Amino acid sequence: MRVLLIEDDAGLGPAVRDRITGDGHLPDWAEDLATARDLLATMTYDLVLLDMMLPDGHGLDLLRQMRQARNAVPVIILTAMDRITDRIDGLNAGADDYLVKPFDLSELTARIGAVARRYARDPNPHLRVAGLEVDLAGRSVIGPEGAIELSQREWIIFETLVQARGGVVSKARLEDRLYSFDAEVESNTIEVYISRLRKKLGKGSVETLRGLGYRVAR
Numbered sequence: 503m504r505v506l507l508i509e510d511d512a513g514l515g516p517a518v519r520d521r522i523t524g525d526g527h528l529p530d531w532a533e534d535l536a537t538a539r540d541l542l543a544t545m546t547y548d549l550v551l552l553d554m555m556l557p558d559g560h561g562l563d564l565l566r567q568m569r570q571a572r573n574a575v576p577v578i579i580l581t582a583m584d585r586i587t588d589r590i591d592g593l594n595a596g597a598d599d600y601l602v603k604p605f606d607l608s609e610l611t612a613r614i615g616a617v618a619r620r621y622a623r624d625p626n627p628h629l630r631v632a633g634l635e636v637d638l639a640g641r642s643v644i645g646p647e648g649a650i651e652l653s654q655r656e657w658i659i660f661e662t663l664v665q666a667r668g669g670v671v672s673k674a675r676l677e678d679r680l681y682s683f684d685a686e687v688e689s690n691t692i693e694v695y696i697s698r699l700r701k702k703l704g705k706g707s708v709e710t711l712r713g714l715g716y717r718v719a720r
Contacts, residue, residue, distance in 0.1 A: 503548035503618060504679060505529045508538045508564070509580065510556050514603070518551065518580075521607045525614070526641065526654050528679070535559045542568070546678065547575050549617060552597070554581035554588075562595045569596035576617045580605075631664055632707040632719040638664065643703065650702050655680055659695050663708065663718040672715040692716075 505522050509515040510533045522529040530545065532538040534557045541547075550568075554561040565577055579592045582603040589600050598617050601610060629636045635644040641657055643650045652660060662679050663671055676692050696716060699708055709717050 503527045503614075504546065505614075506538065506541055506545075506547045506550045507531045508533075508535070508551065508556065508561065509553045510534060511553070517607065518610065521610065522614075525611055526657065527614075528658065528681075533557070535561070535564050538564060542573070549614060550575055550577045552577050552579050554579060554583050554592070562591060565592075565595045565597060578613055578617060580610075629664065632704065634703060634707070636664055645703065652699075652702065656695055656699055656702070659692070660699055660703070660708075660718070663716060666717065668717060668720055670711055670715045670717045676716070 505527050507515065507518055507522065507529050509518060509531070515531055515533065519529045519531050527549075530541055530547075532541055536558055542550075552561045552565060561579065561581070565579075568575070568577070576598045577596065578599040578601060579597045580601050580603060581588070581592075584602045592600050599613050601613055629638065633646070634650070636642075638661065641661075643652060643660070658679055659676055662676060673692050680691070680695075696708055696710070700706075706719050709719055711717065
């Protein structure tokens with residue numbers, strides 16, 4: 503998943519970002535609301551981790567604006583504000599979950615997983631694609647000869663193709679999923695990873711539609 507972390511704490515921010523990365527997700531980190539708004543306007547996210555008290559305003563103001571704009575991306579609030587009324591305000595503003603600081607990073611991982619499953623496009627994360635058994639929740643692929651190990655970036659591309667349900671995914675969309683906001687994109691990176699996927703999953707597993715993009719074989 504692509505995750506937007508909005509957190510101004512110089513100690514907690516890097517720790518959460520590194521945990522998200524270690525869990526196989528792609529994080530962008532914003533330390534204030536202005537940066538967060540810019541990122542939300544230019545990128546598509548699967549999840550937002552939102553601090554309440556930020557240098558240039560209150561996180562709930564951003565959350566309300568997102569919901570008013572019909573942006574339904576899941577939001578988990580991360581905050582030291584632990585009163586029941588604070589939690590109610592956050593949930594009423596449109597948050598999907600609420601985690602009080604200090605928290606264990608393993609609990610954050612579990613909360614992210616729970617929200618991701620809740621918003622999964624399919625209620626059943628177990629799929630059969632191109633002759634492979636795919637578990638989106640467990641991030642696993644099983645072929646005729648057993649489990650197939652995919653790197654983090656290989657999985658991100660394959661997952662994006664699988665979630666398109668046979669639809670065509672453009673190269674630009676795959677690049678957006680693969681790279682963090684400030685990373686430099688090399689022109690042939692997607693082609694390299696598509697080639698690697700075909701070697702691991704089978705030559706016919708991913709189809710190229712010239713000038714349009716890629717799709718996973720059915």
